[in-house]
Amino acid sequence: MRTRTQEKIIETLLKLAASITILTTIGIIGVLLYETIAFFKEVSIVDFLTDTEWTPLFAQKHFGILPLVSGTVLTTLIAIAVALPIGLTIAVYLNMYAPKAFRKTFKPMLEVLAAVPTVVYGFFALTVVTPFLQSIYPDLSGFNSLSAGIVMGIMIIPFVSSLSEDALYAIPKTLKEASFGMGATRFQTSFKVMVPAASSGIIVSVILAISRAIGETMIVAIAAGQQPRLTFDPTVPIETITAYIVQVSMGDVPHGSLEYRTIFAAGITLFIFTFLLNTVSFWIKKKYQEKYD
Amino acid sequence: MKTKQITKIILGAVVVLTLVSCGGNTDKNETKTDQAALTGDIKIDGSSTVYPITEAVAEEFRAEQPGVNVTVGVSGTGGGFKKFSRGETEISDASRPIKDKEKAACEENGISYVELEVAYDGLAVLVNPANTWVDYLTVEELKKIWEPAAQGVVMKWNQIRKEWPNEEIHLFGPGVASGTYDYFTEVINGEEGASRGDYTASEDDNVLVQGVSTDKLGLAFFGLAYYEENKDKLKLVPVNGGNGAVLPTQETVANGTYTPLSRPIFIYVSNKAAQKEEVVSFVNFYLEIVPSISKEVGYVPIPNDILAKQVEKFNTFVAQK
Numbered sequence: 001m002r003t004r005t006q007e008k009i010i011e012t013l014l015k016l017a018a019s020i021t022i023l024t025t026i027g028i029i030g031v032l033l034y035e036t037i038a039f040f041k042e043v044s045i046v047d048f049l050t051d052t053e054w055t056p057l058f059a060q061k062h063f064g065i066l067p068l069v070s071g072t073v074l075t076t077l078i079a080i081a082v083a084l085p086i087g088l089t090i091a092v093y094l095n096m097y098a099p100k101a102f103r104k105t106f107k108p109m110l111e112v113l114a115a116v117p118t119v120v121y122g123f124f125a126l127t128v129v130t131p132f133l134q135s136i137y138p139d140l141s142g143f144n145s146l147s148a149g150i151v152m153g154i155m156i157i158p159f160v161s162s163l164s165e166d167a168l169y170a171i172p173k174t175l176k177e178a179s180f181g182m183g184a185t186r187f188q189t190s191f192k193v194m195v196p197a198a199s200s201g202i203i204v205s206v207i208l209a210i211s212r213a214i215g216e217t218m219i220v221a222i223a224a225g226q227q228p229r230l231t232f233d234p235t236v237p238i239e240t241i242t243a244y245i246v247q248v249s250m251g252d253v254p255h256g257s258l259e260y261r262t263i264f265a266a267g268i269t270l271f272i273f274t275f276l277l278n279t280v281s282f283w284i285k286k287k288y289q290e291k292y293d
Numbered sequence: 294m295k296t297k298q299i300t301k302i303i304l305g306a307v308v309v310l311t312l313v314s315c316g317g318n319t320d321k322n323e324t325k326t327d328q329a330a331l332t333g334d335i336k337i338d339g340s341s342t343v344y345p346i347t348e349a350v351a352e353e354f355r356a357e358q359p360g361v362n363v364t365v366g367v368s369g370t371g372g373g374f375k376k377f378s379r380g381e382t383e384i385s386d387a388s389r390p391i392k393d394k395e396k397a398a399c400e401e402n403g404i405s406y407v408e409l410e411v412a413y414d415g416l417a418v419l420v421n422p423a424n425t426w427v428d429y430l431t432v433e434e435l436k437k438i439w440e441p442a443a444q445g446v447v448m449k450w451n452q453i454r455k456e457w458p459n460e461e462i463h464l465f466g467p468g469v470a471s472g473t474y475d476y477f478t479e480v481i482n483g484e485e486g487a488s489r490g491d492y493t494a495s496e497d498d499n500v501l502v503q504g505v506s507t508d509k510l511g512l513a514f515f516g517l518a519y520y521e522e523n524k525d526k527l528k529l530v531p532v533n534g535g536n537g538a539v540l541p542t543q544e545t546v547a548n549g550t551y552t553p554l555s556r557p558i559f560i561y562v563s564n565k566a567a568q569k570e571e572v573v574s575f576v577n578f579y580l581e582i583v584p585s586i587s588k589e590v591g592y593v594p595i596p597n598d599i600l601a602k603q604v605e606k607f608n609t610f611v612a613q614k
Contacts, residue, residue, distance in 0.1 A: 142507020
């Protein structure tokens with residue numbers, strides 16, 4: 001009898017703990033929706049999606065989210081352009097070439113990159129990478145998406161390399177051995193057999209890295225500028241969705257005003273992006289899982 | 294930290310001087326305990342531009358005289374004078390001289406006052422040191438760059454003056470919550486709070502300094518004090534307000550030739566307040582430390598000779614009663 005009640009209590013506690021995370025998510029979505037609906041009562045959704053200017057705090061108000069989206073997409077693309085080749089190379093090297101002992105020590109060390117506080121990355125971009133890039137290309141602005149994107153790429157290398165390496169590691173040994181048996185070199189085996197075989201895992205790693213990059217805030221807020229601008233020029237100051245939210249949250253915008261609600265509209269846009277990406281990665285994972293087992 | 298130390302030194306000096314003039318020659322520690330602790334209320338209201346200075350002074354004063362309750366409100370210069378003329382406040386903060394209408398209201402209620410200049414509010418227009426083309430800017434050109442109609446239209450340097458390069462202009466300025474923004478838009482664009490919105494706006498002046506100091510195509514405006522701290526990274530632009538291009542310096546700001554981007558800011562003390570010991574002590578304290586305080590909160594400190602005149606003016610006013 002006693003153990004049964006104990007069991008019940010523990011079960012309820014565990015259930016509560018699990019439901020807290022779900023309730024939090026529901027709460028966040030609820031608040032986002034509530035404020036966003038209030039926002040779209042005053043601003044037309046067509047303007048929001050098609051206007052090419054975003055100046056909600058100024059005399060001439062424009063509520064076009066596109067400049068913020070372009071800023072976010074631009075920095076993310078640069079980050080992926082850095083992280084994908086480097087991350088994938090590292091993953092292949094660790095899996096196919098590196099001695100086992102090296103892999104064991106190197107992988108945790110690489111993951112330290114992900115543990116560096118992002119504010120440190122932000123200042124690294126602003127005070128080290130930007131001046132360095134300016135010494136090569138003097139017309140580069142002090143705030144620009146290039147430097148922020150590159151540093152963000154460095155930050156997400158461990159996401160790509162670690163998850164891709166896991167995917168490569170999960171491929172049955174027989175596949176590798178068969179390839180070697182056919183007389184393929186290591187390089188041929190890596191890129192003609194292993195990488196294609198692990199492609200679903202690699203794609204998932206890239207998608208997770210993208211979703212991390214889209215949500216990244218400190219680096220872009222510090223190094224990319226605070227000027228919403230619809231452009232794909234990586235040398236000028238831009239503003240991402242996250243940087244805008246930071247800017248307004250820290251300013252003196254009164255609660256409940258239209259200006260205040262813009263951050264929720266921006267927030268839900270961001271949420272939709274990351275939610276879609278996570279869903280896609282979940283779907284890919286599910287679809288291609290166990291293909292080789 | 295710095296201000297506190299300076300304050301302490303100044304206060305120490307004041308105390309010693311007072312004592313010496315009274316013929317006393319005891320050491321500092323004793324004099325502090327000897328000094329009579331004041332009590333009472335001092336109500337201050339008015340301009341939000343002056344507020345940071347007055348509030349900082351009040352904070353220092355509270356530390357010295359905890360028995361005196363100093364409150365500083367922010368009703369704007371006009372709102373402040375309204376209360377002042379009704380005798381509701383002892384001191385009024387103002388970012389412009391009192392208007393005739395407000396003078397009349399004071400007279401009606403039998404309130405006379407003294408006007409004291411406490412600091413200067415100066416705005417600097419800046420470009421990158423690598424910018425070789427900008428020799429000066431007129432007020433009209435500044436308006437052309439910053440007015441609301443410029444949004445998305447004036448994007449290149451050669452749109453401002455034909456001979457300037459056909460390259461993008463990158464603008465940096467304070468955010469809408471800043472008093473500097475209000476002031477700039479008021480005198481340049483003719484309406485407070487009206488400007489273009491497609492520029493890098495930040496309430497943090499260091500972001501603006503960082504932005505324009507690392508961007509060859511940048512142009513910024515912010516409080517002159519921030520330029521003083523970053524002289525080597527920025528290039529100051531002379532502004533032509535109709536009487537030739539003037540570079541903002543301590544002198545041109547103080548003597549008013551750097552127009553329209555500089556203005557003196559004032560406090561007004563009423564005759565009734567000047568009869569109260571705690572108010573006299575507060576105003577004297579104010580005038581003692583305002584140069585260091587104004588620098589700290591981003592204004593141009595008042596030169597010593599003008600400050601001395603303000604002290605004299607106040608003393609005469611107190612003596613009249």
